Amino acid sequence: AMDMLAYANFWKASGVEDQDKRMEVYQKALQYAEDAKHQFSSISYVSPRSCSLWTGAPHAEYYQELALWETDLKKRRYLLEKAVMDGTQAIKQAESTGYPEIVWLANHVLSKALVAVAQIENRPEEKKRLLEKALDHRNETIRISSIANFFIYWDTGWNWNYLADLKAELSNVERDSEKRKNMLEEAISDKERGLQLIIRVVLYHEKRGVLTYFSALGGYLYSLGELFNRLYGLTHSNEHQRKAMKTFEEAAESFQRLNLF
Secondary structure, X not given: OHHHHHHHHHHHHOOOOOHHHHHHHHHHHHHHHHHHHHHHHOOOOOOOOOOOOOOOOOHHHHHHHHHHHOOXXXXXXXXXXXXXXXXXXXXXXXXXXXXXXXXXXXXXXXXXXXXXXXXXXXXXXXXXXXXXXXXXXXXXXXXXXXXXXXXXXXXXXXXXXXXXXXXXXXXXXXXXXXXXXXXXXXXHHHHHHHHHHHHHHHHHHHHOOOXXXXXXXXXXXXXXXXXXXXXXXXXXXXXXXXXXXHHHHHHHHHHHOOOOO
């Protein structure tokens, strides 16, 4: 029960507008995860639940999520570096379980944390190193997903979305303008592929009266709009500009479903 409450509160927090209340819910989620881990340890059991805030190693994802909302750059970097450190350790813990889905999740979390650190790194060579390391972990999630999670649409959509973000970040350190354009086009294609799957899940939960997933959908749509905007800056194509506008409107509509103005 604590294991599932950790998951439920972690997702609930993303739909809370007030920052102080949101932090309270995140802390509550972490406490549930730590309590669940403690209870499981008495019978040498590790949770096989392969979704947000895995109780076997919850801190990497927790710190990463706090960093997302942190406006102070030094504090954000500190949180993300802790996420990378804990995430690296979580890979070993995940591999020891023998659960492919847990290994998938640990690689996903670490890849995401490495990209976030790279986004605030000013040194081009270090930024590229972090992104290439993140790409290795992302490719591992896609490999496992193609075997174990093929019909879990949300998780598969996640993979393509984050692969797109990685390629977009790598395009920032690419000096050749034509290669940069090609990488952005690949990123857009990957993100659209992922969104097709994510939207199927969001609409399924909407029919059941659950709207929380619209928060994540809004974020994914917004990031796609940014990619179209960047591509427009390189191509000056009106079509890319129109697609950016349409996608930003769709993102706004998703956020408004939860009054996240």
